[in-house]
Amino acid sequence: MELFPIFALFFLGLPIGSFLNVVIWRLPREESIAFPPSHCPICGAAIKPYDNIPVLSYIILGGKCRNCKAKISIQYPIVELSTAILFALTWPLTGGHIGWELASALVFTGIGVAVTGIDYHHKIIPDELSIGGLVVGLILAPLSAGAWSGLLWAFVAALGGAVLLFLVRVGGQALFKKEALGFGDVKLIAMIGAFVGWRGVLLTVFLGALFGTIGGVAAMIFSREAREERLIPFGPFLILGGLVALYFGEALIEWYLSVFFV
Ligand SMILES: [Zn+2]
Numbered sequence: 001m002e003l004f005p006i007f008a009l010f011f012l013g014l015p016i017g018s019f020l021n022v023v024i025w026r027l028p029r030e031e032s033i034a035f036p037p038s039h040c041p042i043c044g045a046a047i048k049p050y051d052n053i054p055v056l057s058y059i060i061l062g063g064k065c066r067n068c069k070a071k072i073s074i075q076y077p078i079v080e081l082s083t084a085i086l087f088a089l090t091w092p093l094t095g096g097h098i099g100w101e102l103a104s105a106l107v108f109t110g111i112g113v114a115v116t117g118i119d120y121h122h123k124i125i126p127d128e129l130s131i132g133g134l135v136v137g138l139i140l141a142p143l144s145a146g147a148w149s150g151l152l153w154a155f156v157a158a159l160g161g162a163v164l165l166f167l168v169r170v171g172g173q174a175l176f177k178k179e180a181l182g183f184g185d186v187k188l189i190a191m192i193g194a195f196v197g198w199r200g201v202l203l204t205v206f207l208g209a210l211f212g213t214i215g216g217v218a219a220m221i222f223s224r225e226a227r228e229e230r231l232i233p234f235g236p237f238l239i240l241g242g243l244v245a246l247y248f249g250e251a252l253i254e255w256y257l258s259v260f261f262v
Helices: 004-029 056-060 075-093 100-122 127-145 149-176 183-222 224-229 235-260
Strands: none
Touching: 004 075, 004 100, 056 075, 075 100, 075 235, 100 127, 100 183, 100 235, 127 149, 127 183, 149 183, 183 224, 183 235
């Protein structure tokens, strides 16, 4: 296996992860992504470039602001490191060559990390990521497929996924007499569909529900907040399902069909 591209993508992922931290903080607060430059959210001090090195600065500063010594959230290095690892994985998982498929996987990963961070904190998924991501996904689909039909199939997958989750949403509301699934998740699955295709989007809904149930039970056990509010964001589980569908979808579907439809 070639190691250089894997390392290169890892080191590309670190600063992208830093940028995604800014997106996660500012997008739901409707602040500009570009201005002002990074500053401590507690004391407002500008963060010097040498204190803004992904992961490393957090360790050197002991997780504290250099100016006011306020605790910096562990989320910052976690997002940076996760993005770097997910970026590194795209190389072997998309077949190990430079092309639109790799670009598409990197874009999907970046959007997925931002959606996960924002939905986790705010229980919302900004349209910039879901609808904006859908548009980018529709543009990348024919390029990755190498044919215009890729656009049609991405559109079918986006619409099919959205219709499916919309029906789940309506059904859930009728059954539980409260909002079981947000409309943000409906828009999110459309975005995911554009990246993973129509078979992938069905698998994503299935895996998202499976991971969400496991995650929901775990949250109920370990978090008092989750027990009381009974509100667990579904977006991160759909993103996780989408990543599994993107990389292992064909293999999983083939395995499933071979076991149950011999
Ligand atoms: Zn500070």
